[in-house]
Amino acid sequence: MGFQLLPKEEAAKILAEIAGDDLFMAIEVCEDICFEDKQTGYKWVNLGEVILKQGVEDPKTAIRLGAYEWHTPTKLSLDQYIEEAVSFDESRRKDSFINRVKKDFHQGFQDVIRRLMLLLPTFDPDAVCRMPLRRATTIVPDTSAVHQGALDFVARFLSPMARIRIPEVVQMEIENQMQNYMSGIRSKRGSSGTNDRLRSRALGRHLLSQGGQRALLRLELHSDVEMDRGELGSDPIRGIIQLSSDPEDKSLGLTDTVRSFADRLIVDTVHSHRSRVPPGHPLVLLTSDQGMARMAMAEGMDVFFFQSRSTPDPTDKILTGTNFHPFDSEFYTVPLTEVLWELAVSFGGLRVKNPESNSHLELWALGGPEQLTWHPLHAKDDLIWGYYQSVPKVSKRAISEVEPSKTARTRFAPKGYTFTPSKMLDLIGSLTGIDSLTYSEIRDILSVRRSTTSQRYVRFLQSGQLVTEVDDHIESTDSLRKLWQAILELDMSSIHELLTAVPSYSNFCSSIHKARRLDVNSEEIPIGKKALPEYIAMGEMAGAILSIPREGIVATDNVPDVGDFAESAIECYNEISRRTDEWILTGAWLECLALRFAIHPVRARALLSESKEKGILDFFLEGSTPDNRFQEHSMIELRLVQGRPTLQKIYLYPGDFISPGTAGVRIKIRMGKSNAA
Amino acid sequence: MEADRTSLLRITFWRPSRWRRKLLDVKERSPADESRFLEEAYTWEPAESIWDAVEKTDTERLRELLLEGFSPNKPPEARDIHILRNVLEQIEAIATAGRAEWKDCQQLDEDGNTNLRANLLLSFLHHLTWLCDVFADVPGISITVR
Numbered sequence: 001m002g003f004q005l006l007p008k009e010e011a012a013k014i015l016a017e018i019a020g021d022d023l024f025m026a027i028e029v030c031e032d033i034c035f036e037d038k039q040t041g042y043k044w045v046n047l048g049e050v051i052l053k054q055g056v057e058d059p060k061t062a063i064r065l066g067a068y069e070w071h072t073p074t075k076l077s078l079d080q081y082i083e084e085a086v087s088f089d090e091s092r093r094k095d096s097f098i099n100r101v102k103k104d105f106h107q108g109f110q111d112v113i114r115r116l117m118l119l120l121p122t123f124d125p126d127a128v129c130r131m132p133l134r135r136a137t138t139i140v141p142d143t144s145a146v147h148q149g150a151l152d153f154v155a156r157f158l159s160p161m162a163r164i165r166i167p168e169v170v171q172m173e174i175e176n177q178m179q180n181y182m183s184g185i186r187s188k189r190g191s192s193g194t195n196d197r198l199r200s201r202a203l204g205r206h207l208l209s210q211g212g213q214r215a216l217l218r219l220e221l222h223s224d225v226e227m228d229r230g231e232l233g234s235d236p237i238r239g240i241i242q243l244s245s246d247p248e249d250k251s252l253g254l255t256d257t258v259r260s261f262a263d264r265l266i267v268d269t270v271h272s273h274r275s276r277v278p279p280g281h282p283l284v285l286l287t288s289d290q291g292m293a294r295m296a297m298a299e300g301m302d303v304f305f306f307q308s309r310s311t312p313d314p315t316d317k318i319l320t321g322t323n324f325h326p327f328d329s330e331f332y333t334v335p336l337t338e339v340l341w342e343l344a345v346s347f348g349g350l351r352v353k354n355p356e357s358n359s360h361l362e363l364w365a366l367g368g369p370e371q372l373t374w375h376p377l378h379a380k381d382d383l384i385w386g387y388y389q390s391v392p393k394v395s396k397r398a399i400s401e402v403e404p405s406k407t408a409r410t411r412f413a414p415k416g417y418t419f420t421p422s423k424m425l426d427l428i429g430s431l432t433g434i435d436s437l438t439y440s441e442i443r444d445i446l447s448v449r450r451s452t453t454s455q456r457y458v459r460f461l462q463s464g465q466l467v468t469e470v471d472d473h474i475e476s477t478d479s480l481r482k483l484w485q486a487i488l489e490l491d492m493s494s495i496h497e498l499l500t501a502v503p504s505y506s507n508f509c510s511s512i513h514k515a516r517r518l519d520v521n522s523e524e525i526p527i528g529k530k531a532l533p534e535y536i537a538m539g540e541m542a543g544a545i546l547s548i549p550r551e552g553i554v555a556t557d558n559v560p561d562v563g564d565f566a567e568s569a570i571e572c573y574n575e576i577s578r579r580t581d582e583w584i585l586t587g588a589w590l591e592c593l594a595l596r597f598a599i600h601p602v603r604a605r606a607l608l609s610e611s612k613e614k615g616i617l618d619f620f621l622e623g624s625t626p627d628n629r630f631q632e633h634s635m636i637e638l639r640l641v642q643g644r645p646t647l648q649k650i651y652l653y654p655g656d657f658i659s660p661g662t663a664g665v666r667i668k669i670r671m672g673k674s675n676a677a
Numbered sequence: 678m679e680a681d682r683t684s685l686l687r688i689t690f691w692r693p694s695r696w697r698r699k700l701l702d703v704k705e706r707s708p709a710d711e712s713r714f715l716e717e718a719y720t721w722e723p724a725e726s727i728w729d730a731v732e733k734t735d736t737e738r739l740r741e742l743l744l745e746g747f748s749p750n751k752p753p754e755a756r757d758i759h760i761l762r763n764v765l766e767q768i769e770a771i772a773t774a775g776r777a778e779w780k781d782c783q784q785l786d787e788d789g790n791t792n793l794r795a796n797l798l799l800s801f802l803h804h805l806t807w808l809c810d811v812f813a814d815v816p817g818i819s820i821t822v823r
Contacts, residue, residue: 053779055794065786067779067794119803122810125692125818129718311810318773322782322795324804329724330784331793331800533775549770632770649734 003364003372006386008337011361014388015336016059018352018359021452023052023059024530027070027340030349032367033189033202034101035085041369043085044351045105047343048072050336051530066321066333070118071529074316074521078106086199097200104204108211110314112346114149115215116334118319119312120326121150121288124305132327133161138228138277139304140165140270141286142263143173146215147208150286150306155225157326165228166216167269169262174212181205186367203347210366211346217379228273263292270301344384362387416504416531417460421538421636422647423447425487427457429645431467431476432484438473464502487645490638492543492602493559499542508535509544512555516598519552537636541647543600548591549632556600565607566616566671568597573669583622583666587630587653601650602637605658615672621655621664685726686743686822690808691715691753693817715753715819718812723801724784730777730797742767743822753819758809761820765805772799 006014019025028044035043051069054062062068073081082102113119123131139162141151146166154162185202219225270283277283285296288308296303321334344350344363353360364372364385372385423446430445431437437445442454458474461467466480479498486494500506507526511518518524520532527535536553539545546556560568572592576584593599599607611617630653637650650657655664694716700709728736742764747756771777777798784793812818 053794053796055779055781055792061791062794065791065793069796069799120807122807125718125812125815128811307810312807318799320796320799320803322793323800324721324723326721326804326807329722331725331782331795333786333793530775632767649732 003368003385003387005378005383006363007381007383008335008341011337011340011363011384011386012060012063012335014361014386015063015340015352017390018354018357018361019052019059020354020357020359022354022356023054023062024354024356024528025050025052025352026355027343028351028353029343029347030085030351031203031206032348032364033185034199034206035087035203036199037087042349043087044349045078045085046073046081047078047109049529050352052336063336066323066335068321068336070319070321070339072315072317072319075106075313078109078315097196100200101203104207106315107309108203108207108346110309110312111147111149111207111211112342113314113319114312115147115152115211116339116342117149117152117156117323117332118321118334118339119314119317121148121153122307122311123150124303127304127306131158133158135282136161136163137282137284138163138165138273139284139286140167140266140273141170142167142266142289142292143170143212144288144308145286145306146170146174147212148288148306148308150288150304151215151219154286154304155219155223156332159223159225163226163228164219165269165273166219167266169265169269171216173262174209174216177205177209177212181209206348206366207346210348211342214342214345221380222382228276263289263295267292267296267299267301270296271299341382341384359390360388362389416508416527416535417456418531419457419460419534421534421541424457424460424538425645425647428461428466428480428484428487431461431474432481436470436473436475442474460502460504463504464499466498466501487638488640490640490645492541492600492638495638496539496542496544499538504531505535505538509539512539512545512553513557515555517552517554517595520547522552525553537647540636541638543602546591546594546600546635548594551591551595554594555598556594556603558598559603560597560599560607562607562611562614562616565599565604566611568593568599569604569608569611569617569669570671572596573667582668584668585630585653586621586655586658586664586667587633587651589667589669590652590657591633601635601652601657608658612672618670618672620668621659621662622666622668623655623663685723685728687720687722688747688805688808689717689721689821689823690719690812691819691821692718692812692815715817718815718818719808721804721808725782725795725797727797727801730780730801731771732776735771735776739768739771747820747822749821749823753817756819756821758812758815758818758820761805762809765802765809768798768802768805772796772802 015025026049027047029047030042030044032042035045037043048071051071052059052062053067053069055067079102082105083098086098086101114121139154139158141154141164145151151164154164181202185198185205188198220227266287267285270285274283282302284302284304285293286304286306287293287296288306293303293305321336321339322331323334325332340350340352340363345365348364348366349368350363351360366372366374368385377383427442427445439451439454439458442458443451446454446457448454458467458469461480462469464479465477466483467474467476469475479501483495483498486498496509500509504527511524511526515524525532536545536547540547544555544557545553547553572589573584576588576592590601590604593604594601608617608619612619633653634649634651636647639646639648653665655666656662658664658667692715694711694714696711701707702709728740731739746760746764777796779794779796781792782795782797785791786793
């Protein structure tokens with residue numbers, strides 16, 4: 001492997017190459033002692049996927065300006081990835097070791113996210129009421145503020161009014177953490193072998209020491225924040241931490257670095273700094289340590305307190321690099337390279353890869369496969385060791401559609417095409433009306449500027465032989481014309497049948513129909529998160545599936561006759577009314593039909609009407625205040641508006657779905673006269 | 678091009694006022710009732726319109742939930758932080774279902790050459806979630822949205 005020092009600008013170019021047309025990357029991290037593996041070298045922990053959201057500019061601009069979404073894994077998944085990456089000796093595997101690694105990982109991950117300002121530290125409400133600062137104020141952070149992002153918050157959002165005074169003992173604590181890691185863990189690695197006990201401690205110490213030092217160096221070397229410094233010899237630390245021959249000091253244990261001493265020294269730093277600033281100049285202690293905050297308040301000191309661990313939780317989130325400034329009307333941005341750098345330094349190693357092409361960039365700030373070194377230049381110019389492996393990519397069509405059997409599905413692989421379903425209908429209508437279109441005309445119809453965007457629409461149709469490409473023109477086929485006819489007739493079964501010619505749509509529906517119900521995050525769904533909403537909309541439009549919040553995606557492929565439907569309708573009604581009231585929520589009844597009998601709400605509505613006409617069922621609707629708890633229970637329905645097919649979002653609970661114009665929030669169903677007879 | 682910035686939304690967190698001295702209401706000719714006053718704890722006005730970030734039906738719902746749900750005409754207890762948490766759940770459902778679009782913003786990058794791009798609803802969600810976490814347990818906290 002040939003590692004070279006990378007500046008962020010160079011990394012941005014590489015990342016743009018890795019993301020390619022998919023604009024998609026997976027992030028993994030590693031600590032080279034904790035996650036060392038005898039067979040493969042290292043194991044990596046998956047930290048989710050990043051999707052670039054570029055506009056007319058190139059992907060590098062999206063990386064630089066924070067236009068990305070980072071989908072982080074759930075806590076449960078992350079725990080599983082950590083367990084898979086830790087290869088402790090199975091025979092002597094101790095749960096306490098694994099639990100320590102998990103705890104350190106989660107805390108370190110949360111710290112990284114807060115230092116980057118992707119999520120903000122949760123401050124005391126009184127502190128936020130005083131922000132932004134209206135006059136020059138000196139902030140004195142403790143070690144927790146350095147690690148957990150509060151110091152970065154001050155530097156980013158409260159500067160230039162905030163001046164920062166780092167107590168020497170904070171530097172010292174972080175230096176001690178560094179010594180603990182380097183001498184206590186790293187140097188013992190070669191001589192005595194790396195035992196599991198040592199390895200379980202490596203991650204936590206690495207995260208604290210490297211992350212803390214980077215936060216302090218960033219403040220000094222890469223920010224404009226004003227720093228106050230103490231005079232040499234003025235810090236009280238010298239009297240306590242230095243070795244003393246005084247027997248009284250020894251008997252008091254003052255030569256040891258005791259945590260409460262360090263806390264006391266931070267508070268003393270605030271006191272001693274008071275003599276160096278003009279009278280009335282505010283001094284504020286920044287900490288998440290409750291004891292220290294109470295001690296400072298008891299001595300008449302101002303405190304900006306923030307919560308240590310309870311919030312925010314960075315797992316199972318969509319994080320973005322463009323966020324609102326907390327005290328201003330504008331945005332602040334976090335470049336993707338900054339995210340990767342912070343992760344690489346804090347954890348030691350980081351890998352960014354495109355699972356489709358296997359191109360990847362490996363970054364190491366310490367150790368790693370070549371036991372890489374560090375020099376002050378690395379910190380000054382913010383350089384990291386990187387190794388880029390570029391793998392030529394097979395065309396997306398060839399991978400995902402033409403040869404699906406050869407596609408090795410990975411956990412991160414984006415499958416399917418992203419498009420706006422209503423625009424897809426516009427394109428299908430236009431193609432059947434004119435027979436052939438150029439890409440430029442297609443872009444106009446879709447109102448998009450980028451050719452890659454319009455190509456996604458074409459690729460979707462092309463993969464199902466619904467269109468063909470002839471001399472830079474896209475021509476419609478008979479299948480597309482049949483599809484358009486079915487759309488105009490609102491014939492859901494035919495729409496679904498014709499769409500199954502598109503392999504990605506077919507695979508999606510098959511996976512749901514086979515399992516009958518799948519969670520939206522299920523790995524059995526062969527569609528990436530990015531494209532999943534589009535496929536759900538198409539499936540709902542075709543009556544093949546229904547997405548129900550907290551239940552998942554449900555197969556709705558049952559097309560019963562009116563008699564069978566009546567039995568199912570009564571059974572669902574009885575089941576719900578037994579638990580509640582004779583007037584049951586219409587939405588709950590429709591969802592029950594989908595969940596238990598795989599009947600799509602649109603079919604249920606038609607069959608209910610038909611069964612009433614035939615006297616098989618009778619139903620009554622009652623208008624009451626819609627229940628706000630179910631506002632997210634909606635689906636996409638194909639309707640004709642002035643003869644034009646339109647996709648509309650329909651809410652199942654307000655009640656106007658069964659009988660348009662009627663607020664039938666609740667429904668009562670009885671056997672009809674013919675059935676009763 | 679950078680467009681003129683006008684405030685499109687104003688979110689204010691209010692908490693019971695904390696008077697240091699008693700006040701005399703000269704109109705009522707009696708000591709003023711402290712419980713009738715709230716003080717501003719935090720105000721925020723984004724420069725970008727979050728309404729443009731979502732589809733029309735979602736926009737209407739969001740407007741109703743925020744502007745009507747947190748109208749100053751309502752009593753403070755009808756627009757407390759628990760209600761805001763419920764609204765956030767619905768915003769999250771829209772944002773995570775991919776129904777919020779990324780778009781070019783009015784704000785330019787530091788060089789003044791390129792418009793920033795953002796998923797306004799997602800950024801809005803993060804910001805409100807942070808505020809909810811900060812003010813979660815403050816007694817008598819209420820919110821207005823204009």
